[in-house]
Amino acid sequence: SLLFAFEESREQLVRNAAAWGFDFPGWEEEGLIRIVPQYPHSLTLEDHLVVxxxxxxxxxxxxxxxxxxxxxxxxxxxxxxxxxxxxLTATIKHREITGLFTANTPTLTGGSSITEQHISTLTDSIILLRYVESFGEMRRGIAVLKMRGSQHDPAIREYEIDGDGMHIGEPLRNVHGILWGSPTHVDPELAAKFERAGAAQAG
Known part of the structure; x- marks a missing residue:
């Protein structure tokens, strides 16, 4: 695997990985991974692409x-x-390599960005992670927005991260507007009513 890091230094990446039990230096010695940290402003995009x-x-x-x-x-x-x-995507696809690209949203709870607009039509799959404020607590949501050529779960599900890794839970059924960065709570009884109505129409 090859990691191009433009957000964090090698030291930060190694330290963060170690907290999850990942031995990046050891993996590099074994040839399992290569980390290439670069400062975004150090080169033009054309030069970054060449490198x-x-x-x-x-x-x-x-x-x-x-x-x-x-x-x-x-x-x-x-x-x-x-x-x-x-x-970059053409280069990766031409060499039949699996590519993983991360992109940040402009606000903590979401919203669209220029980055999302440019990569949405060029990628095969898009996984969205969002913070959701719920009754004074921050919760995490995950959704598969796109998976070309494959069926996928349309639900926005809550997930947690602990010492054992990532755990995906139940759908966030009583909150809407998550994708647009403006989550709003819905009365549980009303949400259940709409869910039953949708199931009846589908049946």
Whole structure:
């Protein structure tokens, strides 16, 4: 696996990974992973793309992760960023590599961004993570927005992260507006009524 990191330094990545029980230095020694941290403003997008292509050709990974596209978006114009994303995704697909790209939302609870608009049509799958404020507590939501060529669960589900990893729970049925970054609570009885009505129509 190959990780291009534009948000955090190598030291931060190694420290964060160790907290989850992942030995990045050991994996690098074994040739299982290669970490390439770069400062977004250190090069133009064109030069970043050249470095990434050369590294991919040299390392020949089966998986490539970019964290994050948002950091590169902030260091470029809209047009150059879109061209960069098109070229990078084409390179990865041409080499039959699995690509994972992260992108940040403009606010803590969500909202759309230029990054999302540019990558939505170029990717095969999109997984959305959101923070949801619920009665004075912050909860986490996860949803599969897109999975080309495959059926998927349309529900927005709550998830938790603990020492054993990530756990995906039940759908957030009493909250709507999560995708737009403005979650609103719905009366549970009313939500159940609409759910039953939808099930009846589907049947």
């Amino acid at each position: 990434m292509k050369d590294t991919i050709d040299e390392y020949e990974p089966t998986r490539v992760a970019v964290d994050s596209l948002s950091a590169l978006e902030r260091a470029s114009s809209v047009r150059s960023f879109r061209e960069f994303v098109i070229n």
